[in-house]
Amino acid sequence: MKWLLLCTVLVLGLSACDSDADGANPASTFSPTASTDATPPSSSSTPSGPVEPRLPAAARTATKAGAEAFVRYYWDVVNYAQLTGDTRLLRGLHMPSCDACASGVSWIDSVYRRNGSITGTNRLDAARAMHLGGAAPFWIVEMKVHATRQRVSGAGKLNQTYPAGTFDARFVIKPGGQSWKVTSWSEQ
Numbered sequence: 001m002k003w004l005l006l007c008t009v010l011v012l013g014l015s016a017c018d019s020d021a022d023g024a025n026p027a028s029t030f031s032p033t034a035s036t037d038a039t040p041p042s043s044s045s046t047p048s049g050p051v052e053p054r055l056p057a058a059a060r061t062a063t064k065a066g067a068e069a070f071v072r073y074y075w076d077v078v079n080y081a082q083l084t085g086d087t088r089l090l091r092g093l094h095m096p097s098c099d100a101c102a103s104g105v106s107w108i109d110s111v112y113r114r115n116g117s118i119t120g121t122n123r124l125d126a127a128r129a130m131h132l133g134g135a136a137p138f139w140i141v142e143m144k145v146h147a148t149r150q151r152v153s154g155a156g157k158l159n160q161t162y163p164a165g166t167f168d169a170r171f172v173i174k175p176g177g178q179s180w181k182v183t184s185w186s187e188q
Contacts, residue, residue, distance in 0.1 A: 050083045053077050066175075070142065081108050087105045094181055112153045114158060116152055122146065122174070127143040137174045142169075142188065143168070143169055144168055145167055148164050167187060
């Protein structure tokens with residue numbers, strides 16, 4: 001049940017410890033807080049908290065590059081949902097067949113329903129997409145994800161701290177509408 005935390009701390013309780021939390025992913029669209037410029041922007045133009053990620057144009061194509069861009073975007077959305085409790089966007093990125101995805105969304109909702117919060121983020125370190133072949137629209141994306149130390153607080157019995165770690169995961173995704181959808185997720 002603690003999937004997203006265990007995979008977002010994540011999936012099924014991984015946590016191969018790796019305390020190297022340096023550097024962000026340059027391809028990431030996620031911004032935990034608004035960027036700052038030398039000239040302060042007006043209060044109405046810059047959000048003060050996490051910014052909802054936008055689907056990159058590359059993630060709209062049914063190609064290897066599109067599949068990889070979508071998976072990077074997916075992790076940006078996971079980070080956004082964890083930090084804000086807003087799971088609306090995350091809910092739309094998976095098919096009903098993805099139990100791990102649904103469990104992760106449910107976990108985040110449970111924490112925030114108890115007035116809790118989640119700190120820590122995930123970074124996609126590597127992704128490799130492969131088409132399943134034939135006319136099937138499905139792609140497999142194998143990835144390495146680094147989770148920083150993650151903490152649930154203010155949520156009563158759900159409070160817990162998870163160590164930083166790196167894990168391997170596999171998504172099966174398919175194009176659908178304006179984006180891709182995760183159909184299944186497994187830990188490698």
